Amino acid sequence: MIISICNEKGGSGKSTLAVNLSLRLAEDGDSVLLFDSDPQRSTEVFIDIRNSSNLKQNFKHSFDINLLNNNFNNELNRYDAIIIDTGGRDSKEMRKAMLLSDVIIIPTIASQYDVSVLDHMLNVYKEVKSINKNIILLILINRVSPNPFLIKELNNLIDYIHEKKETYCLNDVFLLESVLYERQAYKRAVIEGKSICEFCDKNDKALMDFEKFYQEALQTIKNNIEI
Numbered sequence: 708m709i710i711s712i713c714n715e716k717g718g719s720g721k722s723t724l725a726v727n728l729s730l731r732l733a734e735d736g737d738s739v740l741l742f743d744s745d746p747q748r749s750t751e752v753f754i755d756i757r758n759s760s761n762l763k764q765n766f767k768h769s770f771d772i773n774l775l776n777n778n779f780n781n782e783l784n785r786y787d788a789i790i791i792d793t794g795g796r797d798s799k800e801m802r803k804a805m806l807l808s809d810v811i812i813i814p815t816i817a818s819q820y821d822v823s824v825l826d827h828m829l830n831v832y833k834e835v836k837s838i839n840k841n842i843i844l845l846i847l848i849n850r851v852s853p854n855p856f857l858i859k860e861l862n863n864l865i866d867y868i869h870e871k872k873e874t875y876c877l878n879d880v881f882l883l884e885s886v887l888y889e890r891q892a893y894k895r896a897v898i899e900g901k902s903i904c905e906f907c908d909k910n911d912k913a914l915m916d917f918e919k920f921y922q923e924a925l926q927t928i929k930n931n932i933e934i
């Protein structure tokens with residue numbers, strides 16, 4: 708299975724999600740390749756810190772852009788999951804990654820700027836879908852403010868996505884019910900080269916959010932694609 712994490716809006720949490728999803732799948736026993744297709748190598752610092760620590764080296768990573776051109780043919784047989792992190796712009800690499808994927812995850816933030824980019828991402832997705840017909844899209848709302856006074860922004864985004872889904876008949880687009888809140892733990896974990904699961908205590912809210920997202924994403928994938 709190939710999962711690409713895409714959003715041309717910078718800072719929406721793609722690399723953080725790619726790293727955490729890779730490590731969580733590895734924890735479940737999957738053999739995982741984290742492939743960073745961003746020329747800025749967003750995951751490099753994390754990988755370097757991790758490699759120089761005594762944490763489990765339980766997943767592989769690659770920055771080798773040739774993998775995208777070779778369609779991952781060799782790689783696919785070696786791994787249960789390939790997670791592709793993409794850069795914060797509409798690029799050749801992002802589109803190639805989408806064309807090769809079974810699943811796209813778009814992490815998006817509930818702000819006006821992010822919403823207009825999301826609209827463009829949905830158009831890119833529709834173009835990709837016309838070629839890669841079995842693909843599905845999961846939208847994850849990320850970095851939600853835990854401040855209850857800001858719930859309106861979240862609700863506006865949810866309404867907007869539902870409206871788009873209906874207008875464009877996007878039956879293969881799933882807005883995940885679980886959201887990831889803005890939690891300091893994500894930033895602090897990266898500094899130690901750890902996933903959110905390795906960094907947090909069992910009852911930490913950040914871990915509970917992530918676990919809820921992970922289980923819902925897996926179930927949605929299982930129910931909607933044939934691997």
Ligand SMILES: Nc1ncnc2c1ncn2[C@@H]1O[C@H](COP(=O)(O)OP(=O)(O)OP(=O)(O)O)[C@@H](O)[C@H]1O
Pocket residue numbers: 715716717718719720721722723724745749793794795796849850851887888889890891893894897
């Ligand atoms: N749920 C979250 N809570 C708090 N901080 C977060 C969360 N998700 C991501 N971040 C932080 O937001 C910043 C941007 O995240 P990240 O680098 O993953 O975004 P990106 O989409 O990969 O950006 P780019 O487009 O530049 O590659 C980082 O400092 C990261 O630690």
Ligand SMILES: [Mg+2]
Pocket residue numbers: 721722723745749792793794795
């Ligand atoms: Mg990134």
